Amino acid sequence: MYTVTCSLDKVGLIKRFKVVGQHIQSLPPKMAWVLCKHPLRRFWAGQTALASGNHLAVIIMLPIQENPNKTRCYLEDLLETYAIKKSWPIILGDLNFQFDKSDNVDVIKIQEVLTTYRLKQIVTVPTHNKNHILDWVITKNKEIIKDIQVTDKCVSDHFVIAFQLDIQKPPPKKGTVVTRSKDIDHAKLSIYLSSKVQEISIDSGCDKVEAFNTITTNIFDKHAPLKTRTVTDKPAAPWMTATIKEAKAERRRAERTWKASKLTLHSPYLPRFPPRKC
Structure with missing residues (x-):
């Protein structure tokens, strides 16, 4: 497993385990994220929300040497979890089915499942050194996926699939905050506050506290009035130390x-x- 480029917004990795039920461990902090483990038994899937609209990137990993019928059931169960949601996924992963063999019974059945959910597999060139299409890119809207490139990096029996997503980055959210000016004369403020507090001549404890709060609030409003500012919510930048x-x-x-x-x-x-x- 390796990184092709550092120009990535998000990285999602799914690891295959020999022991059923073993938890997925994350990479070191600020490096990448293992996003989730799918609740289906012996089936691993991670998802990450893309920066626009109702799109999700889902990376799937199928069990080793799994029965094709079970694999189809796993995939169908996964798709059912998104059928009731607004977000439809872009599914990426090694399905271990030779998509180029269109007459294969298992491929035909998988295609029928995808058709039921109005999904398409859009990789058309071999992704494996045995000259077969084993790694699939499945989506409902193929128009958002541009410039698919399959490259053999000579480090694995599987090739790298790279593509561009034609989605709009959402505008940053804006909010309102209330602040006070820090540019005040603390010495004068302290003297003025002390003189006003000494003027409180109320015996009742509750009334005295209320009077103190009122005086201090009025003094701060005079020397450091509240100001309303509009701020833009910026994305997290973990590299900004x-x-x-x-x-x-x-x-x-x-x-x-x-x-x-x-x-x-x-x-x-x-x-x-x-x-x-x-």
Whole structure:
């Protein structure tokens, strides 16, 4: 098992086990995700939501040397779980059926199952070194799958299947947050707050607490009024560590210093932090 490219949004891996019931273990954190184990006995399937619409990528792994009839039942049970959902999958995996043998009884039966759910297998060239189509790409809408390429990387008896998905990236979600300004004189705020609190002359404990809360709220509203901001929900970036954030902040400080002064004194910063291109 290997990676062809690092330009991946998500990676889903399914592993075949010799022991029935053994749990799927995930890869190291921030590397990839093993997404789920299908509840069907002796059948493994992982799914990941794509970044648009009602599409799912489902990677399946069939049991070793399984009876063809059982394999067809497993696949049909898997499809039934999606029949009642809005999300229809793009199914990827080694089904171990020679799709190029259209007269094969097992292939015909699998095709009938796919037809029932209005699905199609769209790989048309051999995916195995024995010149057969064993690895299938199954979808309901073949128009979203573009530029399918099957490549022999010479590291396995199976070939690599690569393709582009013609889907639109959804716009980022926006939300509203309420904040207070941090640019306040803490010394003056402390003195003003102390003087106002001392003016409280109520004996009842509950009333005194309520008066204290009212005074402090009014004071903060005066010195640091609430502000409403619209923020954009950004996708998670696990590679953005504290070290990288500090380096980017230092680069921006160096740029501002050099742009403001234009002095050769600040030129040593430039080799370390090249100006960004607009």
